[in-house]
Amino acid sequence: MGTDRRNSNRTPLEDYALLSDMRTGALLSREGSIDWLCCPRFDSPSVFSALLGDADDGRWLLTARNGKVVDRSYRDRSFIVETIWETGSGKVRITDLLPSQLDTQVMERDERTRVIRRAECIDGTVTIEHDLRIVFDYGRTTPWTRKVGAERTGESGLLSIAGPDALFLTGPHLDPDSDAQRRRDREQTNGTRTTGQSRPDDTQGAISSALVGEFEMSEGDRLEWMLTWHRSHLDAPEPIDTEKAVEDTLDDWQEWASHVKVRNRQEALVLRSLLVLRALTNGATGGIVAAPTTSLPEDFGGQRNWDYRFTWLRDASLTIGTLVDHDFTDGALHWRNWLLRAVAGDPDDVQIMYGIDGERNLDEQELPHLSGYENSRPVRVGNGAYSQYQSDVVGEVMLSLASLRDAGVEEDEFSWGLQKNLLSFVERNFDRKGHGIWEMRGSAQYFTHGRAMMYAAFDQGVRAVEEHGLKGPVGRWRSLRDRLYEEIMEHGFDEELDSFTQTYSNDEVDASLLQLPTTGLVAADDPRMLGTVKKIEEDLLDEQNMVRRYRTEAGLDGLPGNEYSFLMCSFWLVEQYAKSGRAEEGEKLMDSLCGYATDLGLFAEEYDSESGRLAGNYPQAFSHLGFIRALDALEDNLPESGA
Incomplete structure (x- = not known):
């Protein structure tokens, strides 16, 4: 028109x-x-x-x-x-x-x-x-x-x-x-x-x-x-x-906010971040959208413009864990129940994302009549990545539901039965390559982060049996977990680089590797993890010490153009610093990152260090989740925090 x-x-x-x-x-x-x-x-x-x-x-x-x-x-x-x-x-x-x-x-x-x-x-x-x-x-x-x-x-x-x-x-x-x-x-x-x-x-x-x-x-x-x-x-x-x-x-x-425990450091910004997570949630179904917007560019004038108005299993899982950490298990159950409904059914049909009510068809189309934010085209609605296989998502779901168990929430037959189905799904896809946490549109690969999350999935299954008395084939899960450990150390760690790698077939690093300690595969202060952090600092930091997801110039994602640094990845670096004896450096970086929140306490997906502008879809649940987790890590590891 x-x-x-x-x-x-x-x-x-x-x-x-x-x-x-x-x-x-x-x-x-x-x-x-x-x-x-x-x-x-x-x-x-x-x-x-x-x-x-x-x-x-x-x-x-x-x-x-x-x-x-x-x-x-x-x-x-x-x-x-x-x-x-x-x-x-x-x-x-x-x-x-x-x-x-x-x-x-x-x-x-x-x-x-x-x-x-x-x-x-x-x-x-x-x-x-x-x-x-x-x-x-x-x-x-x-x-x-x-x-x-x-x-x-x-x-x-x-x-x-x-x-x-x-x-x-x-x-x-x-x-x-x-x-x-x-x-x-x-x-x-x-x-x-x-x-x-x-x-x-x-x-x-x-x-x-x-x-x-x-x-x-x-x-x-x-x-x-x-x-x-x-x-x-x-x-x-x-x-x-x-x-x-x-x-x-x-x-x-105000009534909802009164149930959430917030620590003293950056109290107002933490509370606003928790409120943003609720604001991005459908109050009836519990589905949380990654952002309320579509096609806000990852590169002004570029083509990396995606629709984020859907619910990722990853985001829902991280939200559950974050609310549990802030002593609001009742609120976390709202998100958990959405997640369980979404993945119910044939375990072979598990998707990485769903519609707000759990819809499965999120077909992508372009709107050529819209000029795009900052002339960034195409404008897209729907997200074709919904059909991708990403090997990490079940691990994140299992970790979040484990946090509820550890907080005293009892499993019922429905919840634990679905988790066993999810582990069966991982087992049936054990040798399948995926597209990684960043939904790359290039060829499928064995992503080290994804394989580590598979390790975490089986590890949490073993813990559920051994520590909580639930029933399941613990011997098989333990064997698959141990097999993944050996595989990752053989193919996902490069001795010459002294670093874990993005995939089994390249020598690149990826910001998702900063999450390996959350899987239980390695500790944050493990020498292999410290070497990985050093390589990430060398390859992925911009001039403001913010972290890019990966080197787009390596060409693995199958997309033209570049992108700005991701706030979530920068918060992951703060978390890693805090847990590996570099808490003071983490606090310094955190002080800088807090300056990228708006006057109303909102974080976008990215930050363009050159122009000093926020970029990407906004406000972004992933960024707010990363901020809360990083600050919690600092509270736990700074001696003077009083936490």
């Missing part, structure tokens, strides 16, 4: 805040524009896509004319954003949120997604500028918009419909005859976006789908808008008590 404008979003990722209702997430820029929102789920088609294009691909801007942002923060321990704008004549506080559904049964029954935006003049006078541009289906379908009277909904508003989607806007009336609206309509008529609009031939009563307006405010005035997504065949929704919705949302986040 339309022409390729290629005027893509240049708002830095660090300027975005995350809003979440534990079903979907929105990205709100510092300048007051919601540039990304998918309804009703994280993985649904977006209704605002300016993040991957420009304003005409959909956004919702609410700003103070001629103003500047002087403060922005999350309200207490929540995902309610409060932004203070200052103009030459006054100040205004703008509050943004996706109100949460406190009741899981209500969440399952009511698919509606709501966005509340509130402006309160706290000093002098200000002019609020409003610009809402709705384009459904990743910016492909412009809706038909009309006024809906109060007799239908209990509150008058503007209803935008296209195909299965509808958005209902209530709040201060937007005048279709205003000067601001006429200016916007002229822009649209002059060719900014005229094709692809979904409207009936009879457009009587229809108005522009770009809803703009200006509102004068004085001290004490309050304006409030609510945008509600619902299925188009249903009536526009009844109004809700927004004041109660705001307070209930705040109470919900």
